[in-house]
Amino acid sequence: MDLLAIISTKEVISAQNAIRGSLKDLPRDEQLSKLIDFFQIATDRDARLAEFISEAWNYLNANNLWAVRYSCLQALKEDIDYDNALKLVLGRHQANQDRRRGQMRTILNHWNQLPETALPSDLHPLELSTSFLSALAALSKICSAEIVVPLLHSAVQARKSTPHAQKHDFLITGDISNIEARAAVDPHGDIGNDGENGKDSVEVDGDETGRAEHPVPTSVTALPKGCTCPVKITEALSFLKDNSDNEAGLRVLKLACHSRLTNMCRRHLRTLSSYPVGLHNNHSDLVLRGRITKVLKHASNLTAFKVEHHDWFGKLRRPPVTSDRLAVYRYPPVTQPEFRFDETKVFERFAGTGAWQAWQRDGTMVIDGVFDYLDREDMGGSIDVEFAIYRHHHRNLSGRSRMGWLRNMFYSLIQQLVRQDPVWYAIIASARPDKNWRLITYPYITKDTDAGGETTGLLHLDLNTSKFVQDGSGGNLLSSSMSLDNEESDGCTMVVPGFHRHAKEWHARRLRRGENPAGFTTNYGASCRAEDKRD
Numbered sequence: 001m002d003l004l005a006i007i008s009t010k011e012v013i014s015a016q017n018a019i020r021g022s023l024k025d026l027p028r029d030e031q032l033s034k035l036i037d038f039f040q041i042a043t044d045r046d047a048r049l050a051e052f053i054s055e056a057w058n059y060l061n062a063n064n065l066w067a068v069r070y071s072c073l074q075a076l077k078e079d080i081d082y083d084n085a086l087k088l089v090l091g092r093h094q095a096n097q098d099r100r101r102g103q104m105r106t107i108l109n110h111w112n113q114l115p116e117t118a119l120p121s122d123l124h125p126l127e128l129s130t131s132f133l134s135a136l137a138a139l140s141k142i143c144s145a146e147i148v149v150p151l152l153h154s155a156v157q158a159r160k161s162t163p164h165a166q167k168h169d170f171l172i173t174g175d176i177s178n179i180e181a182r183a184a185v186d187p188h189g190d191i192g193n194d195g196e197n198g199k200d201s202v203e204v205d206g207d208e209t210g211r212a213e214h215p216v217p218t219s220v221t222a223l224p225k226g227c228t229c230p231v232k233i234t235e236a237l238s239f240l241k242d243n244s245d246n247e248a249g250l251r252v253l254k255l256a257c258h259s260r261l262t263n264m265c266r267r268h269l270r271t272l273s274s275y276p277v278g279l280h281n282n283h284s285d286l287v288l289r290g291r292i293t294k295v296l297k298h299a300s301n302l303t304a305f306k307v308e309h310h311d312w313f314g315k316l317r318r319p320p321v322t323s324d325r326l327a328v329y330r331y332p333p334v335t336q337p338e339f340r341f342d343e344t345k346v347f348e349r350f351a352g353t354g355a356w357q358a359w360q361r362d363g364t365m366v367i368d369g370v371f372d373y374l375d376r377e378d379m380g381g382s383i384d385v386e387f388a389i390y391r392h393h394h395r396n397l398s399g400r401s402r403m404g405w406l407r408n409m410f411y412s413l414i415q416q417l418v419r420q421d422p423v424w425y426a427i428i429a430s431a432r433p434d435k436n437w438r439l440i441t442y443p444y445i446t447k448d449t450d451a452g453g454e455t456t457g458l459l460h461l462d463l464n465t466s467k468f469v470q471d472g473s474g475g476n477l478l479s480s481s482m483s484l485d486n487e488e489s490d491g492c493t494m495v496v497p498g499f500h501r502h503a504k505e506w507h508a509r510r511l512r513r514g515e516n517p518a519g520f521t522t523n524y525g526a527s528c529r530a531e532d533k534r535d
Contacts, residue, residue: 033164040173044129050093057090096130103133110140118145123152123171135176143179151179227265234268240275249276250299253292261289277302278317339437346430350423359431363500370423371482374414383484386412387448404449411443418482419443427480434476447481459494459528465507506532 023031060066066076080086104114111118115128115136125132139148155175159165166172227234236252253276256264264272270281273288277295281288291312298305306318315324326332344356351359351367359365374383390409396402409415418424419441429437467473481493499506510527 030164036174037166040131043131044127047093047096047129048127050089050096053086053089054093057086099130100128100133103130103137106137107133107140111145113145118149119152119171120149122169123149123156125170125172129173132171132173132176135173139176139179148179152176155179227268229264229268230259233259233264233272237268237271237275246277246302250296250302252276253296257293257296261292274314277306278314279312280314341430341435341437343430343435346426350427362497364495364497367427370427371418371421374484383414386414387446390446391448401455404447404454406446406448409446409448412446414484415443415446424480424482428478431478432476436476463503465503465510469504469507 023034026034061073066073070076070079077083077086107113107115107118115133116124143151152171152175155178156169156171158178159172159175160167160169233252233256236255240249240252253272256272261269261272266285269285269288273279273281273292279288279291279295283291294309295302295305303319306313307321310318310321310323322332347356347359348354350370351365355365355367374380387406387409390406390412394406394408425439425441429435429439462479463474463477468475487493509532513529515527
């Protein structure tokens with residue numbers, strides 16, 4: 001029994017038994033032919049069945065037939081197990097349709113006509129399946145429609161004369177694949193898109209060269225079939241390859257114009273556009289001829305012409321232009337004037353009148369009211385909850401004092417909020433000696449000191465005093481913090497007012513004592529002697 005007939009029969013039979021029963025008595029070569037035919041036809045029928053299912057589902061929805069028996073469409077879907085069965089078929093059909101449309105566009109782009117028109121009626125298949133269109137689209141890229149039709153007729157006859165092969169008169173996917181395989185093996189033979197109306201899919205020009213499906217000929221020994229271009233022009237083009245000499249290129253263009261550009265085949269016209277002066281050649285014959293003519297008209301001032309029409313030429317064959325630096329961007333960057341601000345006014349706007357003078361004298365300041373917007377009952381409750389959450393998940397490293405730090409709290413909501421505070425930013429920018437306003441805020445841990453006498457004391461400077469004295473490194477760094485509650489005398493940050501004005505003197509004193517400080521921080525507690533504290 002034929003394999004396709006087995007699929008259509010109402011008799012219940014296992015697939016394994018059906019396949020073996022249909023093939024076991026046949027010669028191995030004929031078994032292979034039967035299976036190949038079965039695969040092709042069954043695949044096409046599967047796609048056809050999916051199309052019918054899709055149309056049936058569309059009909060059901062368009063006419064609201066589900067309302068006859070179900071309260072809603074979802075109820076019908078659940079009844080027929082839509083998600084696990086029908087939805088997969090509809091999705092596969094939609095994907096096939098998308099592929100078909102893409103293949104149709106490819107054929108139309110290369111042949112300027114759809115398959116129904118390009119193929120004679122005797123070659124029309126029973127169904128324009130996805131696999132059939134895929135093979136035909138690939139063939140359209142390397143063979144013109146005029147060339148391919150006789151070849152396809154020959155392929156059908158060759159198949160019909162092959163033992164055990166299908167004897168259909170119409171075209172099948174395998175016939176197309178055979179022609180495509182021959183073209184791939186012999187691209188310079190009788191198969192190819194060599195006429196004047198042919199199209200290559202890869203441009204061949206100065207700085208964007210690629211491997212064309214049909215290499216552009218560079219000598220008279222590799223002329224395309226049907227080419228009637230003058231030999232003197234093709235020879236001249238072969239000597240111009242990789243040559244950026246505009247003068248030599250212009251001579252070849254003039255020679256070609258004297259012989260009429262309309263007589264040039266598609267391939268040599270593209271080469272004529274690219275090699276002599278570097279024109280992009282992925283345009284129609286009409287555009288290429290027009291641009292070649294304009295190039296010759298402005299031959300006496302070709303450099304300026306290339307700049308004016310820079311998008312016509314490859315980058316390596318023209319002077320650089322400003323737009324080359326734009327890459328994918330449309331507009332050039334706008335030069336911004338240098339931003340200047342009065343640090344005194346900015347600082348005193350938020351810290352109060354006279355604050356700038358106190359800051360310069362003491363180098364430290366407590367500024368009240370910056371975060372008054374947090375002084376709300378609901379806000380305070382949210383902050384307390386956050387601290388409680390982080391405190392609950394915090395694990396103190398054994399053998400080490402916590403020193404009042406909540407070392408797992410970096411990205412709490414309150415931290416994210418205050419890091420964006422514009423007043424805090426303005427105060428820091430104006431207080432810096434260098435007035436640098438392009439600053440980056442990065443997260444840091446919080447201080448969460450217990451009320452039961454937790455040890456927090458550490459005296460240090462976030463500064464390498466040696467580097468600071470040598471070259472001023474770190475002189476623009478500021479330390480700042482915000483307090484969510486009122487500090488007390490035994491639980492606060494200790495500072496030495498005016499120390500910034502005596503840092504170099506203190507460093508010199510340490511050197512005289514034989515101390516050699518180094519590192520990004522300086523341990524003030526260990527380095528500060530009684531005389532230092534007194535002074």
